[in-house]
Amino acid sequence: MLRIVGLFVFFVVSSGFYVANEECPTNEEYLLCGSSCPYNCTNPPEKVVCAQECIEGCFCVAGYLRNETGNCVLAEECLKAGNTPMCEENEEFMSCGSACPATCSQPEPLECSLACSIGCFCKSGYYRDDATNKCVTLDKCSIKPCTKENEVFDMCNAGCQPSCKDPDPVCTKVCSSGCVCSPGLLRSADKACVSVEKCPSNGTYTGPLSKYLNAINKILHLSYV
Template sequence: MKPINLAAYFLCGSNRESFCDRFPSYFLRIFRSKECPPNEEYLLCGSACPFNCSNPRGPVLCTDDICGEGCYCKSGYLRNDNGTCVTMDQCVGKDEVCGPNEEFLSCGSVCPLTCKQPEPLVCGLACGMGCFCKAGYVRDTANDKCVTPDQCPTEQCLNQNEVYDLCNGNCEPSCDDPEPICTKICKGGCVCAPGLLRNSAGECVSVDKCGNYTDGALSQYMNVINKILHL
């Protein structure tokens, strides 16, 4: 009888009311983890898409709801070509694994910054292991590269008097609501150029072409504009 199995027998076999009966998965994981190679642990439901030195981001095609039982690399370790779990700096060709302006993190944000989403989102405590853009960089999803925000491609707006805005695509001033209350969630899109408002026909026009602009919020907006112009 193997030492680990012998220990399990003396700890659990003689007392069926023991913790082993109440928490069988917990003890199974402890016992079998000691049979796993170094830097590995036994999981009853490990990822079907484990990370490795060649692909620290994990396989492109993966079904998240499928898992397997067995020995897996512990957090912070990757499996190399020899099947051994090693730290990232022990991976062959480490510098070639992550691209320019990237770094390997064992617990990076699952909501990374991108050109289309340059502001952080509330993602909870979840994290992922792999290559992430370094601080000050965002991911250009069009070519999967990390660039500075000013290097992000500028979208071309086809309509006259429109400009592309990285964050206020869904929240722009209009003739009906010249001072909208916007959320902190960024969404890029084409908006009216500064000083113009979108009318009911979807066109960007000057304030005096909004129609009756003497009442309500639009009147207040005009008063603010006039004060600015006469400073």
């Protein structure tokens, strides 16, 4: 059998490249499980709906897109070529936007360790509505109905709720929307919203009722013994 030494064989698979010897062209990286529908200069991220399984091959590294000739170029080069993606209302195209963008359910995301993303992002002061996928101001966010008894929807305090275990939690400034217990009620171990007297107590002065009163008295600048 004739063997050709050093033959570099590859073929194109859905804009990604399968490479026999795992060597990739410039500005590309080899992935064992990359997207089978990778976006490119003429196919912005928001227009790609991919339900296919991942594939193995070479893909453009972060910040690069595949152009019409099959090369991976900086996203800015796509824009210079007149391939500016059409973003929706209150959106703007970014070649390196946050991979953890602000949303209605998470207006103040935690520090994001993921690489930046390419695509359309909400403009400053707007948030991605989880229900409609539109960019809106916080007051226009869709309010999800709270189905459990004694719960109300809160735009910012769902991530740090008073509970029977900790009636006076120390909260960070991170804002998170969701269903919380109605004012005056605490979250029990079984996730129900109950009055403080229904919280289990260990029979000492450190029980939930005492902690709850201490929290109130701290606000009133009183002392509780």
